[in-house]
Amino acid sequence: MNAPTEINETHRVQFPQLDVPPRLLLGPGPSNAHPRVLQALTMRQVGHLDPCFIQLMNEIQTLLRYAWQTDNPLTIPVSGAGSAAMEATLANTVEPGDVVLVGVKGYFGHRLVDMAGRYGADVRKMMKPWGQVFSLEEIRENLETHRPAILALVHAETSTGARQPLEDVGELCREYNCLLLVDTVTSLGGVPLFLDRWGVDMAYSCSQKGLGCPPGISPLTLSPRAVEKLHRRKTTVPNWYLDMSLVSKYWGDERTYHHTAPINMSYALREALRLVAEEGLAERWQRHQDNVELLWQGLEDLGLTCHVEKEYRLPTLTTVRIPEGVDGKAVARQLLDEYNIEIAGGLGELGGKVWRIGLMGFNSRRENVVVLLEALDRVLQKHQAK
Structure with missing residues (x-):
């Protein structure tokens, strides 16, 4: 059989083997899989x-x-x-x-x-x-x-x-x-x-x-x-x-x-x-609650406030009000670029007003809370000093 002679080779591009950065996904999802x-x-x-x-x-x-x-x-x-x-x-x-x-x-x-x-x-x-x-x-x-x-x-x-x-x-x-x-x-x-x-x-x-x-x-x-x-x-x-x-x-x-x-x-x-x-449901639910309370206290220590009244806050997702004069998108991008940590901005009516921080499943761990709070503190200090 004769080889075809009219193949369009335009899209025959040799890409390198797939490699992705080691992101810590602390936004509204996806979270890192176990x-x-x-x-x-x-x-x-x-x-x-x-x-x-x-x-x-x-x-x-x-x-x-x-x-x-x-x-x-x-x-x-x-x-x-x-x-x-x-x-x-x-x-x-x-x-x-x-x-x-x-x-x-x-x-x-x-x-x-x-x-x-x-x-x-x-x-x-x-x-x-x-x-x-x-x-x-x-x-x-x-x-x-x-x-x-x-x-x-x-x-x-x-x-x-x-x-x-x-x-x-x-x-x-x-x-x-x-x-x-x-x-x-x-x-x-x-x-x-x-x-x-x-x-x-x-x-x-x-x-x-x-x-x-x-x-x-x-x-x-x-x-x-x-x-x-x-x-x-x-x-x-x-x-x-x-x-x-x-x-x-x-x-x-x-x-x-x-x-x-x-x-x-x-x-x-x-x-x-x-x-x-x-793990057991009761234990899993308690783990999420314990870790998010550590996050809430850490955010408060940084001078940040949460958007939702404490009684109705989710242990899996926290909305944090962006301080006046701070570029929320720039802070999130710096966390991603310098620390490989993903958080997200607000949707709809909360666009530009809050960050969304997720502690879900495998990612709801004390060490992740500590790492995020330390990185957020450093980034905010830089932005507020401008």
Whole structure:
């Protein structure tokens, strides 16, 4: 066979072997993955219907139920980043005209509004300034006014560092005959969560924050009440890839092929969840709380203030107010360039006003807090001396 003569060689570039700097990821995510998780990621592949992999799927589901404190049968990892699991909750349970009430107190409340609207929901909003949370009475008043089919709340608002209390909200939702959807992206694996006790019907998360795993696979759980709403749909789920009436057959007894699962990411997630169970939830939650309190005290010693009232601060993510006259982006860039430490600036209404500092999963360690505070002190002294 004659060799082809018309190959376009324009993009045949010889790049060097991949090398990345040793960053300490103390922003809002991703966090650094545990070495055991990275080791699991590199293991050889099997097929997505291999008996070995099916056993691994069962183990992931069991471990996810522990991490979330739920007995929901439909508890699985979605093949995609956290926003895929976020969209899956809405795609499966929202039908055109359904009233969806969203608590908006930060960037990701607005994202829920956007997604629900795309699926034809009659979206209603209850609003709070960024960094505050909703009281139970405010939630009741809005349920009474709007009578939604779904109430969507962000438990851990990644843009503000605020933790929304959920105790008794599920009971309210049952009183008003609606489903409770909760964003646990920045809380799973680092903040107390009791989905069944709190009456949560739908929750989603991600792999790259409190679980300490690379991004690309995302926990999702639907209660029997949510599954019942899915099965009562008058219309087809408008997102084929995220249609849980199909995907659940792969994760259920049928093991019916839907799409090729991310094999190696599943290995990594299993190991991350195994580490959660090995440490124990109570111990893990306490570790995150102990380390963030050390951070808060250190920030105070540097003359810095946190954006969120202490009672509602997340142990996984802290928003720190940028001092007047300090270039927040320049400080973050200097930490990255000189110390290999990543922190992030604010999103949306908090853009240019705060830094976001994450202590999540494997990264929630005392030595990381000390290193960050020392580096931040040096960088701030330089900037404030200008």
